[in-house]
Amino acid sequence: EDKVVQSPLSLVVHEGDTVTLNCSYEVTNFRSLLWYKQEKKAPTFLFMLTSSGIEKKSGRLSSILDKKELFSILNITATQTGDSAIYLCSLLGTSGTYKYIFGTGTRLKVLA
Amino acid sequence: DADVTQTPRNRITKTGKRIMLECSQTKGHDRMYWYRQDPGLGLRLIYYSFDVKDINKGEISDGYSVSRQAQAKFSLSLESAIPNQTALYFCATSDGLASSYEQYFGPGTRLTVT
Numbered sequence: 001e002d003k004v005v006q007s008p009l010s011l012v013v014h015e016g017d018t019v020t021l022n023c024s025y026e027v028t029n030f031r032s033l034l035w036y037k038q039e040k041k042a043p044t045f046l047f048m049l050t051s052s053g054i055e056k057k058s059g060r061l062s063s064i065l066d067k068k069e070l071f072s073i074l075n076i077t078a079t080q081t082g083d084s085a086i087y088l089c090s091l092l093g094t095s096g097t098y099k100y101i102f103g104t105g106t107r108l109k110v111l112a
Numbered sequence: 113d114a115d116v117t118q119t120p121r122n123r124i125t126k127t128g129k130r131i132m133l134e135c136s137q138t139k140g141h142d143r144m145y146w147y148r149q150d151p152g153l154g155l156r157l158i159y160y161s162f163d164v165k166d167i168n169k170g171e172i173s174d175g176y177s178v179s180r181q182a183q184a185k186f187s188l189s190l191e192s193a194i195p196n197q198t199a200l201y202f203c204a205t206s207d208g209l210a211s212s213y214e215q216y217f218g219p220g221t222r223l224t225v226t
Binding site: 006009031032034041042043044045048088090092099100102103104105 | 116145147152153154155156157160170200202212213214215216217218219220
């Protein structure tokens with residue numbers, strides 16, 4: 001059964017810290033891995049990763065995919081209180097349909 | 113205006129009642145999805161649709177039904193609500209193009225079944 005596992009489940013840090021969120025998967029083939037940030041309600045898109053080893057970057061956030069070791073990481077440097085959210089990892093399968101498999105999410109709290 | 117809207121935003125209903133959650137989108141996307149989110153369980157797929165004539169069950173479709181009334185509208189029904197259907201429900205869309213597989217989510221409907 002296809003599976004996406006995120007770790008840690010929750011994390012509390014102080015402003016200025018750097019955090020690394022993990023997404024590991026047991027999915028035979030997939031089109032893409034996506035990261036979302038969920039603050040109050042709706043998840044919002046952060047990154048889409050398709051190729052292994054190519055880092056995507058947006059400001060203080062960056063992400064990379066390792067297809068050999070079957071994981072992705074999301075890094076946030078110089079964290080701010082506004083980074084407090086649930087971070088979701090999702091994989092889009094290739095088994096004939098466009099179904100997305102989500103991990104349970106990592107809840108990040110950044111203290112001032 | 114939001115690209116993906118959901119109504120109602122909050123709803124409290126009693127066990128056994130029928131309830132419909134509605135989703136509309138102005139993205140022009142063919143693909144639409146219904147998820148539920150429970151604490152610690154992430155997003156789980158209930159139903160998805162790739163066009164008006166295409167409806168597919170997701171991993172947790174029991175107790176739910178859907179209707180795709182038009183490209184822009186996708187409704188989720190609970191025929192006879194039960195307390196363990198209390199959750200946050202999201203509608204999402206995607207265009208399925210290889211250039212961008214991201215999903216666009218509505219604001220969510222918080223449903224409580226007493």
